[in-house]
Amino acid sequence: MKKTAFTTALRDTIPVLTGYLFLGAGFGILMNENGFGIGWSVAMALFILAGSGQYLAVGLLAARAGLVNIAVATLLVNARHLFYGISLVDTYKNTGLKKYYMIFGLTDETYSLVTQAKTDPRIDHGTYCFFVTALNHCYWICGCALGSILGATLPISFEGVDFVLTALFVTMFIEQWLSSTNHLPALIGLGSTALCLLIFGSDYFLIPSMILIAALLILARAKARRMPYA
Amino acid sequence: MPDTYLIAAIAVAALVTAATRFLPFLIFGNGKKTPDIIVYLGKVLPYAIMGMLVVYCLKNVSFISAPFALPELISCAVVAILHIWKRNTLLSIAAGTVGYMLLIQFVF
Numbered sequence: 427m428k429k430t431a432f433t434t435a436l437r438d439t440i441p442v443l444t445g446y447l448f449l450g451a452g453f454g455i456l457m458n459e460n461g462f463g464i465g466w467s468v469a470m471a472l473f474i475l476a477g478s479g480q481y482l483a484v485g486l487l488a489a490r491a492g493l494v495n496i497a498v499a500t501l502l503v504n505a506r507h508l509f510y511g512i513s514l515v516d517t518y519k520n521t522g523l524k525k526y527y528m529i530f531g532l533t534d535e536t537y538s539l540v541t542q543a544k545t546d547p548r549i550d551h552g553t554y555c556f557f558v559t560a561l562n563h564c565y566w567i568c569g570c571a572l573g574s575i576l577g578a579t580l581p582i583s584f585e586g587v588d589f590v591l592t593a594l595f596v597t598m599f600i601e602q603w604l605s606s607t608n609h610l611p612a613l614i615g616l617g618s619t620a621l622c623l624l625i626f627g628s629d630y631f632l633i634p635s636m637i638l639i640a641a642l643l644i645l646a647r648a649k650a651r652r653m654p655y656a
Numbered sequence: 657m658p659d660t661y662l663i664a665a666i667a668v669a670a671l672v673t674a675a676t677r678f679l680p681f682l683i684f685g686n687g688k689k690t691p692d693i694i695v696y697l698g699k700v701l702p703y704a705i706m707g708m709l710v711v712y713c714l715k716n717v718s719f720i721s722a723p724f725a726l727p728e729l730i731s732c733a734v735v736a737i738l739h740i741w742k743r744n745t746l747l748s749i750a751a752g753t754v755g756y757m758l759l760i761q762f763v764f
Contacts, residue, residue: 441749466662473670483669490661493668500672506712507673509705511680513698515690518681525681532677534709541702586757589731592713593752596735597745599706604740611700615707628715635711639704640697647696 431549435557438542442535443565445591446477450569452588453480455577457570460488464574471570475531475563478503480570505633509640510537521552531559533566535591538598544605614642723764731756 450471457467462484470480479500486496510532517540518525540555603612622635684690690698710732717725735752742748 438745440746444753462662466666470666470669473666474673476673479669479673483665487662487665491665493664496665496668497672500669501676504673504676506705506708507676508679509701511677512684512694513701513705515681515684515694515698519685529677529681530674537702538706538709586727586760587753589728589756590749590753592710592728592732593735593749593756595706595709595713596732596752597739597748599710600736600739600748601743601745602703602706604743606703611703612707615704616711617707618704619708619711623711623715631715632712635708639701639708643697643700643704644693647693 429546429548431553432557434546434549435554435561438539439558439561439565441590441594442539442562445535445588445594446562446565447569447572448587449477449591450566450571451573451576453477453484454570454573454575456481456484456573458574458577460484462487464571467570467574468567471567475533475566476504477533477566502630502633506534506636507532509636513537513541517551517555521556524552524556528556528559531563533562535594536562538595542598542601544601610646611643614646615639618642727756727759727764730759 453471454464454467457463457470470483474480474483482499482503483496486499491499511529514532514537518528521528536559539558545551545554599612603609606612618638619631619635622631622638625631626634684694714725714728714732717728719725731752734755735748738751739745739748
């Protein structure tokens with residue numbers, strides 16, 4: 427098969443396909459259990475496109491939580507997206523109208539693929555990023571719809587398959603580690619998040635982690651500037 | 657009759673999510689020269705964020721009660737070692753995931 431932006435995106439997103447089908451199905455099943463049909467699942471996959479955000483929303487919708495409550499809770503889990511755009515302002519600059527869709531669809535998994543260390547110089551990176559975004563969006567919609575249709579009737583146990591997304595981030599982490607001689611940013615990311623998880627607990631650690639990461643990265647730069655030959 | 661509460665609630669979640677994604681582009685993507693510090697952060701953040709996402713995925717894993725995060729640690733190690741050795745993304749991910757499923761379903 428000829429190597430194009432589309433086929434490369436298709437190959438690179440296979441792990442996301444696996445992860446999104448199962449995580450999406452889990453979401454659809456959860457929606458069913460709370461009395462929301464396939465239409466609502468698909469609408470959320472189409473317009474929200476955020477794994478943990480959608481999982482969180484199910485409980486809030488079922489409890490008929492206030493809109494302000496929903497806004498704050500969504501902001502807390504999705505605040506990490508604020509960091510993603512910072513790396514992509516230049517990458518997405520000259521991609522025309524596609525840019526708005528690519529920003530809308532910027533999930534953790536899409537971010538990890540579009541910022542990966544290895545890029546093929548023969549394919550247009552903007553087009554590649556667009557296909558990665560669109561394919562991942564399709565996988566997610568299919569997964570959510572599938573879960574709503576199947577309900578909890580799957581015959582064999584797929585328990586643990588969601589680890590595929592953890593594994594994706596571990597490979598991207600290793601790939602970036604091997605491609606760089608400066609391991610400080612990677613260690614800052616890992617260390618700050620682990621520390622904040624210990625201090626703040628699994629519900630509130632993301633925003634403190636982001637602040638600590640940004641502060642330490644800026645500090646590391648200031649220090650490197652003072653000692654240019656270090 | 658359509659449930660207006662649900663429509664409004666989903667719209668709010670969608671708008672807030674989109675806002676978290678668009679905000680950096682609205683602030684820094686306006687054609688003016690991007691500030692140095694943001695260019696710097698943009699370059700180093702992917703390295704830090706992959707570390708953050710790995711921890712984020714493991715946030716609900718307990719290290720103080722059985723099985724002491726062993727399935728997760730073993731599987732992450734398999735992915736990392738295999739990837740350093742073969743540099744084949746799909747192979748690393750597939751082996752780690754299948755290994756993890758076997759570990760939690762049959763071993764621990």
